[in-house]
Amino acid sequence: MTTCCGPSRNGDRPHDDESGISEDRSTPPPAHPGPLDDAGLIDIPAGAFRMGSEDVDCNPGDGEGPIRTVTIPAFRIAAHAVSVDDFARFVDATHYLTEAERFGWSFVFGGLLPARLRDILPAPIATPWWRMTPGASWRAPEGPGTDVATRRSHPVTHISWNDAIAYCSWIGGRLPTDAEWERAARGRLDQARYPWGDELTPGGEHRCNIWQGDFPDYNTGEDGYLGTAPVDAFEPNGFGLYNIVGNVWEWCSDRWDRTESTRVMRGGSYLCHASYCNRYRVAARTRNDPSSGGGNNGFRIAADAL
Template sequence: MAMVPSGSFAYGCDRHEGNPADGEAPSRRVDVDAFRIDRYAVTNARFARFVAATGYVSEAERIGWSFVFAGLLPDDFEETRGVAAAPWWRQVYGASWRQPEGPHSDIASRLDFPVTHVSHNDALAFCVWAGKRLPTEAEWEKAARGGLEGQRFPWGDVEMPNSEHRCNVWQGTFPTHNASDDGYYGLAPVNAFAPNGFGLHNMAGNAWEWCSDWFVSDRFAGVATSGIANPRGPAQGIHRVMRGGSYLCHPSYCWRYRNGARSASTPDSATGHIGFRCVRDLTT
């Protein structure tokens, strides 16, 4: 784990680059206590150790299916239900963290990849076993920024400095053609790209990461404009916050791999592009 020091930072984004419904703005200066955070997203290997020790069965395994990106499936894959608003997602029976693309797949060669097909509830169960917790949204964003103030990405304001890829996202025309110029069509290992200023890898792209907060677009409604310390979001809600984007993100429809970008999903959601990392308070 790496330590993120205490102090204030500009939380959110006022550039109006994202979907207004995501609630990136307004940016507010908030104070966050110091904490430790995993340098890498939880891997398949780490999640397998948790399952071996506890016998835990993930929600996707209990339900019997999960959503898989169609581009990762064989051309002759049987027709199954898709998502109306996102037809590139396909319902695959038997898909889970153990078999990310269904029964014909496994994780034997992907132990250092981020575990996916894990719900928010699955992530919480892992945290209990590991003696850690999920980051708040503010903690996650402060960690992602790596000590840089007001920059778009964990490494700076330019997406590809010196034409160098710094994260795993979609290149080309989504969802029909991915040039894979960053070296990956699907997920990448958790250490595939250089770390940010706090020593954290892949805080942009690759796999979404669950946060502890309930999602609300007007997160600062009725909140003072200064003196905000350790914000934790509303007490209840329908969707949990996800941050960081994934290998499917592309500026044409989902430029959410920026530091200030946000998304959310229901706590029982498990897909092939959602994972997590953990934090620990300095007092534990």
């Protein structure tokens, strides 16, 4: 199964005997309750909103439409995606090993790797701009020799849905539902394409971290970033949420449908571009296997209203 901007461990990859990469599927340790009060949650009031889109940029098969009125109860959602610092506190408290660490490898965008590695590492068949990189994880986003020392305020990456659930269990929260995510992302705007309105760069101002240039060969970095940006980069939306589109894909709790185990992802990432993946629109959505993660996968926590 091929997904936008993020290949799957269980589908979009060479056969194991071609990649030379082994996997350890041992069970992760249990998590322990953590500090939900420190998570920076924002109250989203109960109410109805128009969910989905039917515009010309909808991606066939993504289930964006039809536009429908959805009423949901009040809930809370974090202003920011979970950062490297946030996740490090979780790991310090629980000694949790992410699935990427247990598998021993993760997907890294080839353009962020040195040429000597990009040319020899195996690539998924359907998304050849990715490389299956031994040792890549949240601690080493581009593999051995890289670390997160200068990215502590950036979103944690290489996070599977299962990893996100473990963190949520520890902190006492949960992942947002598909509908909750979209309601929060819209920031009180009705049917706008983006969290701030209908124009991608109003007045020439970049409002999110996505790809500029010719994907996947050249990124101009006009928005200030070639990879991830800090979790509080750019202006927040009308509810006070930062980077709700672009930067990293965010896992939701929902299954894609009743017939498969894949889970919904929302928001797009720093790799999204109009020529290839315009899923940085508020209504856009995609999916991936719950054990999959890569250099543009992260998450944001939610919780029931108090």
